[in-house]
Amino acid sequence: MRQQLESGEIAGSPFSQHLGIRYCSVGEGRAHLQLSTAPFTRNFNGVTHGGALFSLVDAAMGVALFSRTPEGLSTATLESKINYTRAVHEGTVDCYSEVLHLGSRTALLEARIEQDGQLVAKASATFALITQQDLKRSRKS
Template identity: 30%
Template sequence: MDYQKIKDYRNAHNPYSQRLGILVEEIGPGYARVVKTVGSEDTNPLGVPHGGVYFSMADTAGGSAMASHGHRAVTVNCNYNFMRSAKVGDTLTAEAREIKAGKTLCVYDVHITDQNGTLLGTGTFTFYQLEQEIEL
């Protein structure tokens, strides 16, 4: 499996993540890491990143880890726990690790940290593997 090509494909073909500034940095077997720097446009009325920023990062990381199997997939269930807020200028990292690899359903544990390694939140994401290979 050419993980570099999968990473490049994910970065080039995800307009939503591109708009949010989420970049896939690494994909490996059942693993992915994505990063984003928080901008002022990412904040909610309280001046901290909107929950959707964290959730989108976690979903992108999980989906990228799922893509390591070479097939397209869709999210079927997810749970995210918000623990701390970041601030504008922080660099966030979401790492997804596979905890169950099935024929159709795969489950990923996702952790989001800031540039200091502070845990901001965790999630569990379940994906359904489609019968469509990723065309590289």
């Protein structure tokens, strides 16, 4: 699956596809994803919902980390923080993410969203690295 993501053969998770997130480039601990606004991504004020932007950030950080995660491990977001700097009314936004630290149990990532060269949001997150055995145990609980 890693090679398929990096080559663009996979368009992301079903949730990302539902939001219209496009995977522009993925690899070497980095990712560039895009989201075009649509009526269903807007809040009551007519601007892009912060949750849609956060989903873009989480997807970008997750796939950047996936490109560096050792075989046999999975990942999960432990915590994330986002700061919004401007509203997005319409158009396309770009999200750039990067793995800052990859340890044996956790990873630290950051991402930024831009529109037309202007900063829209900045985020950071800690992800857990999970063994397949731990994943199976959590499904039984």
